[in-house]
Amino acid sequence: MFKQLVIAAATVVALAAFSGCASNAPAGASSSASSEQAVAAAAERLRLAMIDPTPAALAPLVADDLSYGHSGGRVDTKDSFIGDLVAGKSDFVTIAISDQTIKVVGNTAIVRHTLTADTNDSGKPGKVQIKILGVWQQQSGSWKLLARQAVRVAA
Numbered sequence: 001m002f003k004q005l006v007i008a009a010a011t012v013v014a015l016a017a018f019s020g021c022a023s024n025a026p027a028g029a030s031s032s033a034s035s036e037q038a039v040a041a042a043a044e045r046l047r048l049a050m051i052d053p054t055p056a057a058l059a060p061l062v063a064d065d066l067s068y069g070h071s072g073g074r075v076d077t078k079d080s081f082i083g084d085l086v087a088g089k090s091d092f093v094t095i096a097i098s099d100q101t102i103k104v105v106g107n108t109a110i111v112r113h114t115l116t117a118d119t120n121d122s123g124k125p126g127k128v129q130i131k132i133l134g135v136w137q138q139q140s141g142s143w144k145l146l147a148r149q150a151v152r153v154a155a
Contacts, residue, residue, distance in 0.1 A: 035104040039136050042143040043100070043111055050092050053085035062145050063137060069149040071130045093118040107138040108146075114153070129153050 042061060049057035059082065068076040076084065084090040100113035111134040119126045135147040 032104055035109070035138075036102045039102050039104060039109040039111060039143050040100070042136065042145075043097075043102075043134070046145060047095050047097060050085060051095055053082070055082055055086060058082045058085065060142065060144075063139060066145060067147045068145075069147075071128075071150040071152045088120075089122055091120040091122070093120050109136040109138075109143065110134075111136060115150070 046058075046061045049061060059078075062078050062081065064078055066076070066078040066081060068081045070076070085092075095115060095117045098114045098116065100111065103110045111132075113132050113134075114129065115132050116129045117127070119128055130150040130152055133149045134145055136143045137146040138144075
């Protein structure tokens, strides 16, 4: 009886594989993976634009309704975020991202990572290491940063 059950199960799996019904990935995994890759690419473009900021590089990556929370408590809008970077008030010399995770849910993505950077804010050299929560939203076919909150790394 057991042997017949095993043969029947193997037959069902084989038929499903040959008919294209079986897959190594869950339904929607390919779509989710490509969305995660698109979000990762947008996050990387933002990282690079923050090091070498121009309005033309930053504006397409940031939602008009941006809420950008800093680890010190200040909250920027799209205009103040871009303005501070371009003016050098917030100046990233280097930015390294580690431990990044991306979870896409519909047209929203939750991105978490650790940001380690050398800064030169208003001409004052410094170093920063913070944890970031970013919320990205797909708007008109592009992923845009909608919200961001930074917290200091616990000592």
